Amino acid sequence: MEPINKVKSVLTPLNRKNVDTDQIISKEFLKRIERTGFGEFVFYHWRFDANGNKIEDFVLNQSKYDGSKILLAHDNFGCGSSREHAPWAILDYGFTVVIAPSFADIFHNNCFKNGILPIVLPVEIIETLLATAENQTIEADISLENQTIKAVGQSYHFEIDPYYKKMLINGWDEISLTFQYEEQIAAFEAKKSLTV
Amino acid sequence: MGKNIIEKVWQQHIVYEEQGKPDLLYIDLHLVHEVTSPQAFEGLRLANRQLRRPDLTYATMDHNVPTKNLPIITDPIAKKQIITLADNCKEFGVELADMGHPDQGIVHVIGPQLGLTQPGKTIVCGDSHTSTHGAFGAIAFGIGTSEVEHVMSTQTLWQAKPKTLEIRVTGQLGFGVTAKDIILAIIAKFGIDVGTGHIAEFTGDAIHQLSMEERMTICNMSIEAGAKAGLISPDAITIDYIRGRKYAPKGEAFDQAAVEWLALASDDDALYDRTVTIDTSEIEPFVTWGTNPSMGTGISNTVPFAADFEDESDKQALQKALAYMDLQEGTPISEIAIQHVFIGSCTNSRMHDLRAAAEVIKGRKVAKGVTAIVVPGSNTVKQQAEAEGLHELFLNAGFEWRETGCSMCLAMNDDVVPAGERCASTSNRNFEGRQGAGARTHLVSPPMAAAAAIAGHFVDVREVMNIPV
Numbered sequence: 001m002e003p004i005n006k007v008k009s010v011l012t013p014l015n016r017k018n019v020d021t022d023q024i025i026s027k028e029f030l031k032r033i034e035r036t037g038f039g040e041f042v043f044y045h046w047r048f049d050a051n052g053n054k055i056e057d058f059v060l061n062q063s064k065y066d067g068s069k070i071l072l073a074h075d076n077f078g079c080g081s082s083r084e085h086a087p088w089a090i091l092d093y094g095f096t097v098v099i100a101p102s103f104a105d106i107f108h109n110n111c112f113k114n115g116i117l118p119i120v121l122p123v124e125i126i127e128t129l130l131a132t133a134e135n136q137t138i139e140a141d142i143s144l145e146n147q148t149i150k151a152v153g154q155s156y157h158f159e160i161d162p163y164y165k166k167m168l169i170n171g172w173d174e175i176s177l178t179f180q181y182e183e184q185i186a187a188f189e190a191k192k193s194l195t196v
Numbered sequence: 197m198g199k200n201i202i203e204k205v206w207q208q209h210i211v212y213e214e215q216g217k218p219d220l221l222y223i224d225l226h227l228v229h230e231v232t233s234p235q236a237f238e239g240l241r242l243a244n245r246q247l248r249r250p251d252l253t254y255a256t257m258d259h260n261v262p263t264k265n266l267p268i269i270t271d272p273i274a275k276k277q278i279i280t281l282a283d284n285c286k287e288f289g290v291e292l293a294d295m296g297h298p299d300q301g302i303v304h305v306i307g308p309q310l311g312l313t314q315p316g317k318t319i320v321c322g323d324s325h326t327s328t329h330g331a332f333g334a335i336a337f338g339i340g341t342s343e344v345e346h347v348m349s350t351q352t353l354w355q356a357k358p359k360t361l362e363i364r365v366t367g368q369l370g371f372g373v374t375a376k377d378i379i380l381a382i383i384a385k386f387g388i389d390v391g392t393g394h395i396a397e398f399t400g401d402a403i404h405q406l407s408m409e410e411r412m413t414i415c416n417m418s419i420e421a422g423a424k425a426g427l428i429s430p431d432a433i434t435i436d437y438i439r440g441r442k443y444a445p446k447g448e449a450f451d452q453a454a455v456e457w458l459a460l461a462s463d464d465d466a467l468y469d470r471t472v473t474i475d476t477s478e479i480e481p482f483v484t485w486g487t488n489p490s491m492g493t494g495i496s497n498t499v500p501f502a503a504d505f506e507d508e509s510d511k512q513a514l515q516k517a518l519a520y521m522d523l524q525e526g527t528p529i530s531e532i533a534i535q536h537v538f539i540g541s542c543t544n545s546r547m548h549d550l551r552a553a554a555e556v557i558k559g560r561k562v563a564k565g566v567t568a569i570v571v572p573g574s575n576t577v578k579q580q581a582e583a584e585g586l587h588e589l590f591l592n593a594g595f596e597w598r599e600t601g602c603s604m605c606l607a608m609n610d611d612v613v614p615a616g617e618r619c620a621s622t623s624n625r626n627f628e629g630r631q632g633a634g635a636r637t638h639l640v641s642p643p644m645a646a647a648a649a650i651a652g653h654f655v656d657v658r659e660v661m662n663i664p665v
Contacts, residue, residue, distance in 0.1 A: 016516075017509060018388060018488050022627040027608045031260065031273040033234035033280050035341075045629050050615060074509075076389040079422065079488075080627060081606075082324040083232065084340035105358075105392060105424045106324060106338055113342035161356065163217045174342075175243070178350045181212050181220055185352055188211045188222050 001115035003171030007097050007142045009069035011151065012059055013133035019073060020080035021107060025089040038085055039092030064137050072129055073100040078107025087114045097142055099149070101126050112164045115171060117144055119158045144169055198463025201429050202360045202395045205335045205460060209318050211352055218356040224317040226347045227303050228255035228290065230281040231608070232322030236345035237284040249351045250289040254312055257281060257295050258302045260608050263571050263598035267295060274609065288348075301574020301600045304328035304542035308412060309576055311441025315430040315457035320347055325542045325624065327418040330427030331411035332434055333460055335395065337425040358424050359469040361394035365402040367476035372658035374552065375410035376544060376622070376641035378402070379417040380482040380492050386472050388490040391423025394469065397462060398428050402476050408437040409548040416543045417624050420489040429461035483529050483654050484626050484639040486517035491626070492639065493529065495656045501525045520628050521636050522616070529654050532638070536619035537568035537595075537649040538631070539642055541605035544622035545573030547580055549642040554586045556646035556657060559665035562594035563652030569596040569611070571603040595649070607631045620648040
């Protein structure tokens, strides 16, 4: 996966709690057997009506957010289905950072495997940023190394698991890393004989 | 101090631990289906890696498969995904319950049915409803495709140890109230993110009175409460269910395993990071009215009013949900008319569910204008239901009796609810568009779905059962 450290971009505000992965990528687009090409279908039923026409007031259809790499979301983002097609679609569309007050566990995990930085900030800060970003475009300057977000003249610190921070900054393939523990895995298996 | 089952099972599976890192956890059983696996198999091929333990891996086809006119798959992309799984299983040596195989079915129905699911195992699958297997006292959770590939390559996963949540359910279940109503009531009361960052254990006398199939319904929807996994400590009912199943230990090995399994149960003085409690006296047959599983209420209630909520964003969420669902504040639940009924899914497609629904429809007819389908959870369930004559009861009442699969729960195949129409569904998610673009889903138990099919609108199944046929 691509390493990620510094990201500077306009924030795209998605002011809705409990956005589930069915909304991020609807099931009719899950039949591909590749990891790529999902971006054009992200939030499909919020972007397009039943006749395929753009729903103009949806944030992703507003030109002021074009080229944005940072999605600013609300509580429990990515709940529901485990489909990794959701982070694939978000990444393929162009977002590399998602900021929210909280994430659903599986989605959160899936982000780290794909070079997406999920940032948790307190809900009061998110709500202020959402309100501002809905009215005017605001830019954020993010450093994963320093664990900071600079936006609207403020600097916010965020916490991140040191293990996943290292993975993201280096763009490491987790499977290659785990192969370094082959000895421990083999020892565990020797101790515990298992068959289906 | 005692330990809870979550701590015990987790501890037994740590391959490697180090300060500042997640634990490297061994995975005992990896279940695979056609939708979330092709990119993982492709990853193995590209990196020239082996599938480490095909003997701990088991595959089936469920998400995409048609439920009528077998074996023809009209959708070419779905067909490609299905063929790809068969090819991948062959190439990597994975046992596959292919379409039409007697053991084929919804992955979370067949795991327990085959005895693959056992207490104390760590079980994963690229599907969030893997939590179902927790009913046996396993730590079972859904993973993304990258993690599917990681398990295929290493039989392990890096996992930060979650916090523990006890969901205690006390009391006796009343007539007409089911396991589905318990879990819907839990999610409505505590919210769809109460379990985030936690593994939940369901405890209490109300839980341990339930059959294994009912426990699976409860654990299945743990993910709908945000929990990483949900489980129930094994007891005599668990052991009885597993005995004699295809992949369960046999003879003395079984007796020995049973002793070990029972020892995994949470100790009486076990502690949890958090405990929430609900009493079954609070629970009546449930119906969801909104666009996430916490937006539900009892059949005797109404759709809520915005004024019922204090938080501004909750008021907005209510209004957005009601706009999508085309419902008004204060509408009695029993006045909501439905056009579709779906009895099926990994939540409610087992024998207990089909029997409970059949009991309601026996001698009655599906209302005019309602399309009702039953999709058994596996070929085995279908066969057993037919041996009991349940299919005739459903067919005589005007239901369609289909082949197995995930079907209308997520509508990846042809079983789709048309835009603007309403479905009383025994599945697990009522998200926007879940059963078809613009479709409106109401989650209910199998008896409540059957009662709605007959009445053409939601109705208290307890009243229906009191009216002689």
